[in-house]
Amino acid sequence: MTEQNPSAHARPASGRRPGGVEHENHPHHDHFTVVGNHLLQHPELSLTAIGLAVHIQSLPAGAPVGIKALAGKFPEGEIRIAAALRELEEYGYLARTKERLPSGRVVTRTISRNRPRAVLAAASPPLLPAVAAAAGTAAAGTAAAATAAAGTAAAVTAAAAAALPVPDTGADPASASKAVRSPAADLLTRLRVHDSRLLLTERDVCRLAPSVTVWLERGVPATAVERTLTTGLPQEPIRHPAAFLERRLTADLPPLLPVPRPHTPGPHTPGPQTPGPRTPDPLQTCDGCERAFRAPRAGRCRDCRAGSADQVAA
Template structure:
């Protein structure tokens, strides 16, 4: 009997037509790169972006992958290559963070990922929330004005008030507190620099001080200053890979001037 050959490719039945792709796979032992189906069959990436990602993943570390370097290898041109690089950034296969050298110059560092990340490092800069006007700090709720007046005798026994005196002076103390004067400042105003002679009418003395030393109301808060204009985000020039600021990706000013002149 003829021995079976399980590794031999299956043949189509006589007269039958096989549709779709047929694979002839041979193992690679060197000079190859592993690519996941999440990239090779990505439903949203263009074929240009998929091919460019495979090429970048196959390169050794440190190989140049700037727009001009890639355009020198392939016929697609700088504009299509730049658009494909942005696709890979948006889907997490590529990151191009900006770094500032000690000389002050900004450069782009390219990082390739063989698996898409959930968060892209080089995402488009999001606008920061506008600063809200700061609210004045609220001090703890002060004691009632009547309590403040009743406790004045603990500072000086000559400031002993009757219940009637406390009720009569309470509205004046309330006015001080409503104008933002701290409780301690009101107490200091009423108890400092007292006469050395006996005080026959403490309520009259306190009423005089509350009336004559009343501070003016605090001025109304001024308008909130407008937030500073946020600079445009850094972009990679589609023509020369230079880092420049612009609201949208494209070419730097020098490349636009050279194109116009040409």
């Protein structure tokens, strides 16, 4: 009596699986985009973020990928698209930076990465020859050599991680500590008092402080800046408070106050009257002592008037 294979009952005679997806693949020769499975099967990204990443990777260079531009193409709306963009930025598939043009306008520069791990690998230094030799020894032989190779590899990996470039936050450590003590940084730190979802890290405070300083330099009171950043918050959780605040600081930036123009009198507008030099009073002859003194009209001099006043008082 022969034993039957239990898998034979689970698969049809045609050799196909009873359920699941089946692929009919045909090669593409034009108008296609190569996308890695690390993105298409990402365990943390939402389907909206994955689909949006594939769409952005298929666009030509220079195509608009702002929130409003994408919301005009798809039915998800600005809130879901903004959340998906933040997901892609968190996992390295997008990099968005703010740049100020010579005209003073602030624009967003977006970089789409089809392999975020390749960026990290390019930034990592090559393994030292000692690691390669230790790995060869481990493959060749003893358990002791394998243990030594693993310890050497771990030490070099730690050294390589320490040598990786620190992400640019827009400020060096000295200016970062100064930014933490600035009024703009204090304002950003206080936002968590209004809503705990606006809790920022020290790195986020250093990155957003220059944007808040622009508001303060334009004559906006600190209380008005706080009100702009904390009023009308969404009901759902704010997963990326720094990105949320940065968008408000950029989109709601008020214009500069107009500079008052000096008043220029027209041809028929009388200008300010400038007093001319004062003309001295003419010389008069005193009626009492016949001395000369200056007065607007004839009469007595000061001494004679004073003498007459004394006689009347007596």
